[in-house]
Amino acid sequence: MDDRKDGSVPDSLRYTDGNYVAERGRWLTGGDSVRGRRVAARMLRAVHKPWFRVWLPHGVGVLTTTGRKTGKPRTTYIKAVRAGDKAYLVAIPGQQALWLKNIRADSSVRLRVRGGTFAGVAREPHDDSERRTAYDAFCGTVHPFDYVENAFHRRGLPTRAKIVELHRAWFDGGIPLVVDLEKDAGTLES
Secondary structure (H helix, E strand, C coil): CCCCCCCCCCCCCCCCEEEECCCHHHHHHHHHHHCHHHHHHHHHHHHHHHHHHHHHCCCCEEEEEEECCCEEEEEEEEEEEEEEEEEEEEEHHHHHHHHHHHHCCCCCCEECCCCCCEEEEEEEECHHHCCCHHHHHHHHHHHHHHHHHHHHHHCCCCCCCHHHHHHHHHHHHEEEEEEEEEEEEECCCC
């Protein structure tokens, strides 16, 4: 699955001081400030929301957490790869991801992916073996929507190799999570 022999990622995709910066520029990630990143995330959600309500692409998930301060449901759109009774995701912004903070306060989540909506428990991988399984699923799975996603994050035309490099950079620089899918949660919407 590694398109590079050494499994590395280009320097342009490396996290800087623990922060993700898109190769295309800081406009996508909101720059250096937490406030800027949150504004950028809100803008992306505004674009995603109407489209993903109608059609949810493979490799995309709608994650609902419980707000750690409010106790209210909080929904975000993430890259999610489902494999059987597990789903793999990565907090791309790392520790600063609000949904990650919510999960750390209450690990019960709801995840809508192609194929249904599931209740689940989110957690970090237990050991190196599970981390490797998560890595293989997250970095080795390429869906058509990933080409669109890649065009927003990277310069040049999207290729499978560039997509794998981007996913690898996110996995290595972000915080990988495993969601143990418990049961079909029906048609719950947020």
